[in-house]
Amino acid sequence: xxxxxxxxxxxxxxxxxxxxxxxxxxxxxxxxxxxxxxxxxxxxxxxxxxxxxxxxxxxxxxxxxxxxxxxxxxxxxxxxxxxxxxxxxxxxxxxxxxxxxxxxxxxxxxxxxxxxxxxxxxxxxxxxxxxxxxxxxxxxxxxxxxxxxxxxxxxxxxxxxxxxxxxxxxxxxxxxxxxxxxxxxxxxxxxxxxxxxxxxxxxxxxxxxxxxxxxxxx
Amino acid sequence: xxxxxxxxxxxxxxxxxxxxxxxxxxxxxxxxxxxxxxxxxxxxxxxxxxxxxxxxxxxxxxxxxxxxxxxxxxxxxxxxxxxxxxxxxxxxxxxxxxxxxxxxxxxxxxxxxxxxxxxxxxxxxxxxxxxxxxxxxxxxxxxxxxxxxxxxxxxxxxxxxxxxxxxxxxxxxxxxxxxxxxxxxxxxxxxxxxxxxxxxxxxxxxxxxxxxxxxxxxxxxxxxxxxxxxxxxxxxxxxxxxxxxxxxxxxxxx
Numbered sequence: 063x064x065x066x067x068x069x070x071x072x073x074x075x076x077x078x079x080x081x082x083x084x085x086x087x088x089x090x091x092x093x094x095x096x097x098x099x100x101x102x103x104x105x106x107x108x109x110x111x112x113x114x115x116x117x118x119x120x121x122x123x124x125x126x127x128x129x130x131x132x133x134x135x136x137x138x139x140x141x142x143x144x145x146x147x148x149x150x151x152x153x154x155x156x157x158x159x160x161x162x163x164x165x166x167x168x169x170x171x172x173x174x175x176x177x178x179x180x181x182x183x184x185x186x187x188x189x190x191x192x193x194x195x196x197x198x199x200x201x202x203x204x205x206x207x208x209x210x211x212x213x214x215x216x217x218x219x220x221x222x223x224x225x226x227x228x229x230x231x232x233x234x235x236x237x238x239x240x241x242x243x244x245x246x247x248x249x250x251x252x253x254x255x256x257x258x259x260x261x262x263x264x265x266x267x268x269x270x271x272x273x274x275x276x277x278x279x280x
Numbered sequence: 281x282x283x284x285x286x287x288x289x290x291x292x293x294x295x296x297x298x299x300x301x302x303x304x305x306x307x308x309x310x311x312x313x314x315x316x317x318x319x320x321x322x323x324x325x326x327x328x329x330x331x332x333x334x335x336x337x338x339x340x341x342x343x344x345x346x347x348x349x350x351x352x353x354x355x356x357x358x359x360x361x362x363x364x365x366x367x368x369x370x371x372x373x374x375x376x377x378x379x380x381x382x383x384x385x386x387x388x389x390x391x392x393x394x395x396x397x398x399x400x401x402x403x404x405x406x407x408x409x410x411x412x413x414x415x416x417x418x419x420x421x422x423x424x425x426x427x428x429x430x431x432x433x434x435x436x437x438x439x440x441x442x443x444x445x446x447x448x449x450x451x452x453x454x455x456x457x458x459x460x461x462x463x464x465x466x467x468x469x470x471x472x473x474x475x476x477x478x479x480x481x482x483x484x485x486x487x488x489x490x491x492x493x494x495x496x497x498x499x500x501x502x503x504x505x506x507x508x509x510x511x512x513x514x515x516x517x518x519x520x521x522x523x524x525x526x527x528x529x530x531x532x533x534x
Contacts, residue, residue, distance in 0.1 A: 079351035079377040086355070118402035188283075189479045189502055191404050191448050195284045195326055195532040218284065218532045220357055222379070222404045224448075240282060263357050263379065265321070266534060 064094040067276070068109035071101045072126040072133065074116045074153070083262035084113070084272055091273035103136040111276065112137070112146055116153030120162030120178055120225065123153045124170070134171070142173065145253045149275050152223065155249060155256025159227045174249050174256070176229040183242020191224045196259075198237040198247050198267075206248070206255055206274045210267055212237065217267040219247065219259035226258060253280040284532040285496050286326035286503035287520055288359075288481060289510045291316055294333050296342035302511045314349045320510075321354040323517040326532060328354065329382075329451075329505060332362030340369075344376045351377020361409055361451075370397055374405065382451055384409040385424045387442055388431055398446025407481075408447040410435060412468055413455045420468050427455035435468065436475050443476045450476060451505065453483040461487030461508075469499030481505050489515060489523040496529055 067084060071077050077099045088095035098105050106112060114137075116123045127133060141148045150158050159170040162178040170178070181192055195218035200207055211217050219239070226245045229235055236255070237248035249256045255275070261268035292299040293313050302316040309315050317328055328350070332343045340363070347360055360373050361382025370381045381401075387394050387408045398406045411427060412420040412435040420435035439450055452472050454465030464482045473480040479502035482495035486506040495504045509515050515523075525531040 076351070076375050076377050078348070078375075079355070082352045083355050117405065119399075122402075190477055191479070192283065193404065193449060193479050194286050194502065196282065217534045221283075222357070222448075224403065260357075262355055265355055268355055 064096050065110040065276075066096045066098060066108065067111045067113060068106045069097060069099045069113045069115060070106065070133065071099050072123075072130050074118060074123050074126050077115060080113075080115055080151070080262040083268065084276070087269045087272035088276055090269065091276060093273065093276045095276055101130050101133070103130075103132045106133070106136050107140055110146070112141060112148045113151065114148070114154035114157065115151045116155075116157060118153060120153060120156055120164040120170075121166055121168040123157060124162070124168050127157065137171070141254060145280065147275065147278050147280055148254045150256035151262070152258060152260055155258055156225065156227050158249065158254065158256055162225070164225050173254055174227065174229050174234050174251060175231065176227055176234070178225050178227045181224060181226050181241060181245060185242045188242040191222055192241040192245065193222045195219065196221055196239045196241070198239055200237045201235050202233075204236050204250055205278050206250065206271060207237065208274055210270050210274075218264070219257070219261070219267050220263045221247075221259045223258060282530055283502075284326070285524065285529050287492070287517055287524075288327045288329050288503055288505040289320050289325050289517070290329040290331055290483070290505050290507045291511075292331050292333050292507070293343065293346060293362075295339060296346055299333065300511065303513050313346045314353060317350045317354050317358075320517065321356050324521065324532075325356070325517050327357040327359060327503070329359045329361070331382075332360065334363070340372070344372055347373060347376040347378050359407055361407070367396060367400060370401060374401060380405045380407050380449065382407040382409045384411065387447075388422055388424055388433065388438075391441060391445060394442050394447055395445040398448070403446045403448035406447050407449045407451050408442045409451040409453065410439060410472070411453050411455050414465065414468065418467070418471075420471075423455050427458070436471055439472045439476055443478050447478060449479050449481065451481045451483055452501075454485060457485030458483075460485050463487065463491040464495045464499055466494055466499045469495060469501050473500035473502075479503060489520055492520055493524055493527045493529065496524070497527070
């Protein structure tokens, strides 16, 4: 039987290509999955896996998520309460933090305690946004990184962001990248995971990571 | 572990077709932008750029269809520019699957449009395309309409201004060099790259792989854009990456 994956649509950018990437990864990995792009809390409640994407500014995304009736409450119930596998992408990952400090202080979901703050590279010639392809440095083994070569010679992920989440608990950091200092690339805690980079835009690494998420049994 | 230099092939699209076509591979339809995009995706391009040069704004739907089909098939970043004048144009392109939208003339005629766009969609997806010509030593000015219309606006000050308004990246094209295959205008590229905090894409004039290297090492660009050397198969993306890596630049080779 096909599992269902809910990609939450709360008005933050294009989710069609993300959905296509999940469909492709499901097909290539042979994990039968039906992908729903949805703002319907019933669909989210019934889903086997939940994805929260997000592009743009932290406060805008938070506002957008809050504007979907019952969505935050539903996520609290099924992700935190029932332990449903969850993946946040880019600002969707940043929203897991306690607070976002972009433009103004905005409360996050608080699932991964920490702040989302401007990246301040120690080398001032480095550009912000951190935009382009960078490698991952894994802090721990994790099913989401299975079969993905990390380290300086490893595969690359596509990043585009100026702000980054720094978790209070170092053990919540699954992978780092570097841009004039360490930058959180992935977080994971129990059934909750997030990527600062865009797996749906990261070609080989991205499709593998999505496939790993589709098969993940936290 | 460091950010890699990006190679960005740029396709000129008119009425939904690639202008002049892409000849480096035996594509079933070399004039189909989606086919070309897939080929560049497979070849390891770091991003793709579509520049829409369709004259009529009414034919916008064709471009949106091309973007949608590309985003469904290629899991890599896509920038789309050409004729972006209103917030609705940006929204339509992003919804079709573009990751970044490039604003050119509209940024010159209405600086506030950049601010409005960045606030609405985030800095990271707003690229401002700067077309400049040298007017005297060390001075470049903005030109619009493919280099035909002078504006008298000094390019470096303009670059600083649009970045302060929220542009997340600058695509800097030398109208003196474009189409000459004599290399980027390194003075222009370097002056702007050193003046702003955001990444700069060098554009206009690439003829050899050394030109790509110089765009980064001397022009201080974060990414290099080229069209004909890739489309006509003079060099492959792989050859370009290997050459640039050999020259000491950090490239993504996976």
